[in-house]
Structure formats: C-alpha cells, structure tokens
Amino acid sequence: MAAVARWLAEEYPAIEAKAQREKALILWLDQTGLRSDASVATGWAPVGKPPVVPKTGKRFGVNVMATISEPFQPRFAVAPVGWVRQRVDPG
Template sequence: MGKYLKRWGSEVLAAGQAGRRTRSGGRSRLVRGTWPAIRARAKADNAEVLFGDPVGIRSDQVTGRTWGAEGATPVVRRTGIRFSVNAMFAISAKGRMHLIVFTETFWAKATCRFLARFGGHFDRKVDLIVDWHPAHCSKAVWSWLVGHKEQVELHFLPSY
C-alpha cells in the first residue's frame, strides 16, 4: 500500500511534520499502524479491502480554451440546462471498482443502498475504508452494518 500512496503523491511524514499537516498525525498512524492491521486482518479473514468515497458531479460550464476560426472569436453554444448527480464508489488496491450513481442527496439512505448492492457483488467479506462523512457515521448505516457483519465492515480514515 505504501507504493500506491507514494505514487498518488502521499508521503510518510516524521512525527513533527505530521502534526502540522493533520490534527493528530493520523495519516502517519494510518500508514504505519492502522493500514497494516486492516490488511493483516483481511488476509486472515479472506476479505477484500476497498477504499470508498462519495463524489458530486455537475454540468456547470467549465471555463477553458476552445477552438474557432482564425481571427474570429469562438462562440460556445449551450442549452442552459443544468443537472447534477451524486456517486459513491469503492476501489481496491488492485483496481477493482464499484460505482453507484444516483440523483438524490448523498445521505444515509444512499449509503445503505450502496452497501447493500456493493456487498452482494462479493462472495467473501469486504473491509471498506471510508472518510468521516456524516452519511458514513449515521445511525441508519450503523444499524444496517449490525445486520450485515458477515458482508461488510467499515474502517475510518483519520481526520485531517
């Protein structure tokens, strides 16, 4: 996992540096202690480890460069219709990805629906590492997890 984190621009920080970048040095604790423990437990349980996060997608104008006839100001035609969708995804260190797209607000109901669909895609337990988004910590999600202990287990990233 350290290779992936380094490739994605992360680094293991010394204790003094970690305190400046995170509230409690959580990233360093994740890389050195929490992540190896999750990985070892998943290996012992024959579980798969994935990282999950929600994302919002909007169709707003992206200002940038465009092409047009030389000497003429380019005109970009738009319909004026805007839309937005939300998505929740999970990806493994090996690149296996699961995604659900929905139009409602990202909250506990959407998280439970994602976990239910997501857990059904595996024939073994899944350890899902997520951030501290309020939807991940809600009572509805916790009660769903209690009934599905053999399918999905959540682990939380340190706050930053």
C-alpha cells in the same frame, strides 16, 4: 502527512491482517456530487457590461461514489441527487 504515514505504519497492518484472515476486501472510497450549471450558449455585450447568456433552467445533479482496492479493482456508482440508500449492517 506525518499522521497519515504513522497511521499506515501503526494501524493499517492490523486492518490488513484482519481482512486477510476473514477473506475480506479493503475498499478505499471517495464520494462527490456533480451539477450541470454550466452555460452552454455564447453571447456578447458592450464593453463594460456583463453578457446575458440564456439558460434552459434544466439542471440536474448526480452523486458519484468510487472505490478502489488491492489488487486494483475499481468500482463506482452514479445516482440522482437525493438518492438515499438504506445502510446495510452485516454485523
């Protein structure tokens, strides 16, 4: 946590000042992937033996990205796994 506190105190003010000068928005981003591997059926088994739970085999996954900014402006995107977006470099 000390490294984060130091970064916030020493480096972030310059980033924030540049964003204000350029009328830019600073976004804090996080990304994760989700899969639908959960068992949706119930089952039983004799004591000492594992239950066999049938599955459909119809699994899917999604990628989720979310950002937040100051002032509080949340944004998010959900896309199928394997979705690749071409990077756009404004500079």
